[in-house]
Amino acid sequence: xxxxxxxxxxxxxxxxxxxxxxxxxxxxxxxxxxxxxxxxxxxxxxxxxxxxxxxxxxxxxxxxxxxxxxxxxxxxxxxxxxxxxxxxxxxxxxxxxxxxxxxxxxxxxxxxxxxxxxxxxxxxxxxxxxxxxxxxxxxxxxxxxxxxxxxxxxxxxxxxxxxxxxxxxxxxxxxxxxxxxxxxxxxxxxxxxxxxxxxxxxxxxxxxxxxxxxxxxxxxxxxxxxxxxxxxxxxxxxxxxxxxxxxxxxxxxxxxxxxxxxxxxxxxxxxx
Amino acid sequence: xxxxxxxxxxxxxxxxxxxxxxxxxxxxxxxxxxxxxxxxxxxxxxxxxxxxxxxxxxxxxxxxxxxxxxxxxxxxxxxxxxxxxxxxxxxxxxxxxxxxxxxxxxxxxxxxxxxxxxxxxxxxxxxxxxxxxxxxxxxxxxxxxxxxxxxxxxxxxxxxxxxxxxxxxxxxxxxxxxxxxxxxxxxxxxxxxxxxxxxxxxxxxxxxxxxxxxxxxxxxxxxxxxxxxxxxxxxxxxxxxxxxxxxxxxxxxxxxxxxxxxxxxxxxxxxxxxx
Numbered sequence: 440x441x442x443x444x445x446x447x448x449x450x451x452x453x454x455x456x457x458x459x460x461x462x463x464x465x466x467x468x469x470x471x472x473x474x475x476x477x478x479x480x481x482x483x484x485x486x487x488x489x490x491x492x493x494x495x496x497x498x499x500x501x502x503x504x505x506x507x508x509x510x511x512x513x514x515x516x517x518x519x520x521x522x523x524x525x526x527x528x529x530x531x532x533x534x535x536x537x538x539x540x541x542x543x544x545x546x547x548x549x550x551x552x553x554x555x556x557x558x559x560x561x562x563x564x565x566x567x568x569x570x571x572x573x574x575x576x577x578x579x580x581x582x583x584x585x586x587x588x589x590x591x592x593x594x595x596x597x598x599x600x601x602x603x604x605x606x607x608x609x610x611x612x613x614x615x616x617x618x619x620x621x622x623x624x625x626x627x628x629x630x631x632x633x634x635x636x637x638x639x640x641x642x643x644x645x646x647x648x649x650x651x652x653x654x655x656x657x658x659x660x661x662x663x664x665x666x667x668x669x670x671x672x673x674x675x676x677x678x679x680x681x682x683x684x685x686x687x688x689x690x691x692x693x694x695x696x697x698x699x700x701x702x703x704x705x706x707x708x709x710x711x
Numbered sequence: 712x713x714x715x716x717x718x719x720x721x722x723x724x725x726x727x728x729x730x731x732x733x734x735x736x737x738x739x740x741x742x743x744x745x746x747x748x749x750x751x752x753x754x755x756x757x758x759x760x761x762x763x764x765x766x767x768x769x770x771x772x773x774x775x776x777x778x779x780x781x782x783x784x785x786x787x788x789x790x791x792x793x794x795x796x797x798x799x800x801x802x803x804x805x806x807x808x809x810x811x812x813x814x815x816x817x818x819x820x821x822x823x824x825x826x827x828x829x830x831x832x833x834x835x836x837x838x839x840x841x842x843x844x845x846x847x848x849x850x851x852x853x854x855x856x857x858x859x860x861x862x863x864x865x866x867x868x869x870x871x872x873x874x875x876x877x878x879x880x881x882x883x884x885x886x887x888x889x890x891x892x893x894x895x896x897x898x899x900x901x902x903x904x905x906x907x908x909x910x911x912x913x914x915x916x917x918x919x920x921x922x923x924x925x926x927x928x929x930x931x932x933x934x935x936x937x938x939x940x941x942x943x944x945x946x947x948x949x950x951x952x953x954x955x956x957x958x959x960x961x962x963x964x965x966x967x968x969x970x971x972x973x974x975x976x977x978x979x980x981x982x983x984x985x986x
Contacts, residue, residue, distance in 0.1 A: 445823070447831035458838060509725045512718050519719075525972050526726035529733060532968045532975065534914035536936045537957035541736045543939065544950040547747065551735065554748040586729060590976055614714065643824045646916045650939050665826040672830045673921065681830045689827045 456679035474683035487662040497577030510592030527586035535646040569660035595626035740954035763955035776931040786850040799863025866900035
């Protein structure tokens, strides 16, 4: 079910492939790496890979810095835990299109963010500013995903044996010290997971750049690899180059996943 | 005491930050004229109306779009359950060659992003089978859901072996065991897999956007998205109209989530850890 299209993607990426009418018999000659050459020399696609890095630079530190303490706090409260969890999780189950609608308004020229900033508001406004467009997408996705990451951190924290904290308390360690010396090292694995998932999301952003910044604008400043794949492969009718972009994108994602796996093993070994 | 206040204070701030855009969405959808200032968050009777809902309904016929979302979602949920249950059962209870390979393959599917399959699936569904603008074309790529298979697998693994051994002793075949013993016990797993699966297609934008040209076939997420990218500029209060559509799109899922929040959080956690 999934294997066939995946192999098909690899196959098309090595062919000269154009869309034909259903039933028409069009030859698809093998052309080697030409599609990859064309994809890699596309400046818009190159820019989109830079944008993934910007996205990660916004998303990962914020997720770690906000998600981890929130989860630690959530692990310490008995009452209202379910209530807080529900509040954190609501953005995660909300449709991207609906979330985009809200951010579109909040970060518009006359939106609440600019009205709070007053004369410090960026000009041109956030979503049409090539320096800020990708950052806003990073913030939006961080906000949407945060509740899910808090849950991951919480699961990691609840798995830490209580005896560790009790021993630390006997040794006179305060709450902050316990957080840094016990909680943070114990949930290193969750951090690795966060980086992996965020990378996958970064490469595959579609709805946000397509709708929030009007097709990855301005001038490709918020283009994502997946959106570029759509533009080239479907809008411009070049499925062969689009498939090559897809294979490159998968390669990057799998490489990061493999790297995360290695880090995971390494982290576990150094702890033992 | 101070520590407790700091704890609850931090959590409350996090919760407010999570809910703030949501509240803005509802309030903004009710403003007759868009008011982006902080003062706009206070209810003002003079500026409150349902005109945005009337406008979005004129631009995007909501009943039709909701019906399309409903059919698309129901189809995906039904096929996910029909495929996921026996697949999960087989992975949990049967010993057959290649079982570990299939399980590893499923994990790979969990991390393999849908977007990679976009071009070949588009060619397959639209060009080869001519299924554009059809529910079958919308549903097909989501018919098998690895997360649901895992939910069922976990569930069947957790059932006691004695139950199955006793049935086998009485001479029941695997199919009979599945139908007579496993199925009647599965309702909690069915509910979990069902509500989890619901969210995906209901919120999905990319795939139905790719294969629907006919606006009468588009699910709400797609027609609202298309409205945001094309027609919004023509409305007098475009933000309000978009937010009204966003409310209609978001509220069913949020209600479902509030009713089944325990299933949601535990199942998405499992899926996340599998990744």
